[in-house]
Amino acid sequence: MERSFTLTRAAALDHLSAIVLRTGHAYAAHRNTDRGPDMEPTTTALSPYLRRRLLLEQEVIAASLAAHGPGTAGKFVDEVFWRAYFKGYLETHPKIWPDYLDLVARDHNNLATSSGQRRVFEDAVSGRTGIECFDDWAIELVETGWLHNHTRMWFASIWIFTLRLPWALGAEFFLRHLIDGDPASNTLSWRWVAGLHTRGKNYAARADNIQRYTDDRYSPTGLDEDPAALEESHPAPVRPIPAADAAPAGDVALLLHLDDLNPETLPLGRARVTRIGGLLAHAPAAVELVHRADEAAMADALSRAAEYFGCPASPVTEGWADGLPIVTAWAPVGPSADALPTGCTRVRREWDERIWPRSTRGYFQVKAVIPEILRDCSTGLVAIGDEEFSAKRR
Ligand SMILES: Cc1cc2nc3c(=O)[nH]c(=O)nc-3n(C[C@H](O)[C@H](O)[C@H](O)COP(=O)(O)OP(=O)(O)OC[C@H]3O[C@@H](n4cnc5c(N)ncnc54)[C@H](O)[C@@H]3O)c2cc1C
Secondary structure (H helix, E strand, O other), rough: OOOOOOHHHHHHHHHHHHHHHHOOOOHHHHHHOOOOOOOOOOOOHHHHHOOOOOOOOHHHHHHHHHHHHHHHHHHHHHHHHHHHHHHHHHHHOOOOOHHHHHHHHHHHHHHHHHHHHHHHHHHOOOOOOHHHHHHHHHHHHHHOOOOOOHHHHHHHHHHHOOOOOHHHHHHHHHHHHOOOHHHHHHHHHHHHHOOOOOOOOOOOOOHHHHHHHOOOOOOOOOOOOOOOOOOOOOOOOOOOOOOOOOOOOOEEEEEEEEEOHHHOOOOOEEEEEEEEEEOOOOEEEEEEHHHHHHHHHHHHHHHHHHHOOOOOEOOOOOOOHHHHHOEEEOOOOOOOHHHHHOEEEEEOOOOHHHHHOOOOOOHHHHHHOHHHHHHOOOOOOOOOOOOOHHHHHO
């Protein structure tokens, strides 16, 4: 079983070129089918790059639109906007993240005192439940670091409603192993399956749906196909998006983190980057495979940034900024934001600025502005970079 991702921008651009023709009709027709780990995925597998912004959302959308036009690219574009929406939703409901971390700790404690549940949990994470598809997916996740979207939905649903395991432990299992593990997309998708995101609306994995969309590879029995949604007593409150900073003019130290490894396109105004540091804040409990992916992506970004800005770049160490003001890309809620040094200037991309304030409720508020954002995208308002950058970008 193999899925390998080379976490560099050059590899990301090669991958985008290789799959862009599949983001039109073929994507819309087949994206729900998981043909298995030994076959080409029916989706793009761009997520490890988008997660770290080795590729920007707007550039993969621009590539798809250029290849297919807005009608045919529509489904793919919509999915990329889901990612942006989830980032914005966590940003406007930040308490969901620490609450999730607390639940993980509490649920692990409970496992220690409940041998029955501990056995179910251990069987689930090691692929020994006896539900063949679920067991294969658990092993696929651990071995490859990736799962198809539909499979993630089935897996989460079986975890919560058939095995009756706590959703937060399932989300943690994903975040430990996924190469695209993302605090927003992961936590909110698990909550969506559970019926906590769109309250009262949960996702039930059905045997006939699994059979159909795995090309008859699986036909599970014994699933709970009519479960009630989970409930919570204190949903996280909404907050306005905090204002971003403007980069100061003059010499600055640029801090890179795993949520934005695209330093060439940051809105830095008249700042002059003379030092670059890389801050690695991995997902909590992430495994070695994920650490290696993070490290490769960071090494690539540091070396590109050093060449682009013409100054030294290295992992963050004591005194790396040499007393200069530190500027960084806005880190959305999650480990990078938690690890940022206090007092640094956080700049935000126009893309996030446009989408996040609309991400306070359902996806429909974001969907309504997609045409407007795409129009601006094509007139360069959120363009991926200037001429000079385009020439340098490989
Ligand atoms: C339980 C569960 C957990 C998930 N955990 C993560 C996670 O940790 N990290 C993550 O990036 N995605 C997560 N997703 C969303 C989605 O499954 C992946 O983004 C997608 O499978 C990545 O494959 P792809 O690049 O081939 O997607 P494509 O279908 O080719 O879509 C292109 C891009 O759009 C975005 N996208 C597509 N579908 C979704 C979606 N449903 N939600 C948000 N963004 C989407 C991704 O950035 C993706 O790379 C999760 C979904 C579920 C149901």
